[in-house]
Amino acid sequence: MSIRNRLSSRIFFRFLVWWIFFSWFPGLISSAEVRLDSIEIFNKHEWILNPTVYFACKGENMTILPDVTKKDVVYSFKGEESWQPLTELKSKKCKRCGFYEKDTFKSDDVFNEWEFCASDFNASGKYVLFKEKELNVTFDCQDCKSLPAGATGTGVETGNDGNKMHVAIIVLIVLAVLTVTIIAMVMAYKYWQKKKRQQDQARFLKLFEEGDDLEDELELSNSI
Ligand SMILES: *[C@@H]1O[C@H](CO)[C@@H](O)[C@H](O)[C@H]1NC(C)=O
Ligand SMILES: *[C@@H]1O[C@H](CO)[C@@H](O)[C@H](O)[C@H]1NC(C)=O
Numbered sequence: 309m310s311i312r313n314r315l316s317s318r319i320f321f322r323f324l325v326w327w328i329f330f331s332w333f334p335g336l337i338s339s340a341e342v343r344l345d346s347i348e349i350f351n352k353h354e355w356i357l358n359p360t361v362y363f364a365c366k367g368e369n370m371t372i373l374p375d376v377t378k379k380d381v382v383y384s385f386k387g388e389e390s391w392q393p394l395t396e397l398k399s400k401k402c403k404r405c406g407f408y409e410k411d412t413f414k415s416d417d418v419f420n421e422w423e424f425c426a427s428d429f430n431a432s433g434k435y436v437l438f439k440e441k442e443l444n445v446t447f448d449c450q451d452c453k454s455l456p457a458g459a460t461g462t463g464v465e466t467g468n469d470g471n472k473m474h475v476a477i478i479v480l481i482v483l484a485v486l487t488v489t490i491i492a493m494v495m496a497y498k499y500w501q502k503k504k505r506q507q508d509q510a511r512f513l514k515l516f517e518e519g520d521d522l523e524d525e526l527e528l529s530n531s532i
């Protein structure tokens with residue numbers, strides 16, 4: 309098999325695997341990035357110093373918003389700031405998240421704490437969080453609507469979903485192994501065919517040469 313042939317079949321194989329992966333299992337995308345579009349705080353708990361506002365979800369690191377220091381000012385973001393994306397949402401499960409202000413003396417002050425769910429985002433991937441006298445925040449998440457739907461599922465359903473995912477992954481692996489096996493078999497057959505053809509050719513040539521020798525001998529004996 310020529311180098312070019314081998315190269316193109318390898319590229320084709322890779323393409324096939326990715327095609328199977330993405331066309332059959334789009335639901336495997338299981339997390340979506342959430343960005344902060346804008347934030348406005350209506351209240352400042354710290355009176356002397358500038359406030360340090362941060363966002364945090366339960367069990368995750370906090371994200372400090374370094375620009376947000378004044379109340380009644382709308383801070384808009386491009387979504388490419390160093391601390392973006394703000395967080396990630398996984399399929400179905402909501403997260404307990406909040407906006408807080410660091411407090412020098414007491415425990416940190418809470419602007420708002422709520423259940424952050426992928427289903428809160430509307431068709432254009434936006435979600436507005438508003439709490440009177442505290443804050444007004446808009447979030448952006450373009451992938452949230454393509455996450456598996458039904459964010460209000462119960463624990464039992466989540467278990468089912470996990471099982472479905474398992475089955476999907478197993479099916480995917482089996483398919484991949486099958487594809488590799490079939491391609492390997494086709495390649496082996498092609499190789500065998502080529503080898504056989506070469507052997508046949510060699511045998512044929514040899515016959516020819518032997519025939520030549522015979523002719524030479526005949527000519528020799530005739531001329532004598
Ligand atoms: C939280 O921050 C620590 C140290 O900066 C880092 O090692 C860890 O991976 C972070 N965890 C998450 C969930 O981002
Ligand atoms: C989604 O919400 C945003 C912010 O409230 C709004 O501007 C936009 O029109 C909404 N899109 C749809 C399709 O409802």
Ligand SMILES: *[C@@H]1O[C@H](CO)[C@@H](O)[C@H](O)[C@H]1NC(C)=O
Binds near residue numbers: 346382444
């Ligand atoms: C919240 O912020 C958005 C974006 O800046 C703005 O369009 C909206 O009017 C604000 N809502 C309130 C109640 O202030």
